């Protein structure tokens with residue numbers, strides 16, 4: 001399901017953060033949102049998940065305007081892994097992951113066998129079976145991040161929005177997460193993720209969107225976006241682009 005943004009303006013105070021932004025994110029692909037701190041990546045994801053109401057413009061999910069969907073419809077179509085989580089006290093990891101099923105529960109709000117199966121599948125996918133019965137509040141930052149990721153997966157939506165999902169994770173779990181996103185994509189899902197590591201984005205994502213000061217500067221394949229000129233313009237870095245020896249995609253080496 002493609003996600004498109006048309007003439008979007010949004011912000012928190014009188015000063016707009018996103019200004020007249022238009023963008024289409026391809027269905028069934030992994031898109032990385034890239035750009036300097038404060039350029040508006042999270043703000044864009046918040047608008048795309050209806051956490052922040054646009055001042056102008058609209059967000060379309062396939063043929064549907066996001067603003068017209070009920071909360072339940074929204075929760076069945078997209079799941080957001082935010083950058084920061086509030087950690088509820090007194091719940092286990094399995095209970096947290098179970099919250100992901102909320103948009104799918106019946107009138108009585110009780111999970112059935114299919115819901116429990118989805119929860120277990122998400123726990124297995126993120127490989128946190130050993131943590132499932134632990135209290136969430138006793139986990140490390142990276143373990144918590146993986147628990148919240150499992151909750152997002154348990155929601156089983158065609159669109160996944162992830163805000164810096166690799167934060168808190170060691171390098172092994174970062175790669176595991178990026179491979180997990182690929183598996184989700186291979187199951188037909190559309191994945192949009194904020195990343196800061198340009199080379200991870202190039203290697204593991206299909207489509208890159210480069211943002212600066214609330215605007216989209218470039219979007220396209222890693223080959224189209226990872227150029228010394230664009231990286232200099234957006235990040236003020238001098239970089240050479242080489243072929244990644246593992247996958248042949250563009251790899252930036254900062255000079």
Ligand SMILES: Nc1ncnc2c1ncn2[C@@H]1O[C@H](COP(=O)(O)OP(=O)(O)OP(=O)(O)O)[C@@H](O)[C@H]1O
Pocket residue numbers: 012013017035036037038039040041042043044
């Ligand atoms: N709740 C808020 N209230 C006021 N201003 C905010 C709020 N959240 C973000 N901003 C401002 O909006 C701008 C864009 O922030 P946003 O979080 O979208 O950036 P980002 O590109 O995701 O940055 P980062 O890479 O640091 O996560 C920043 O200047 C930030 O200070």
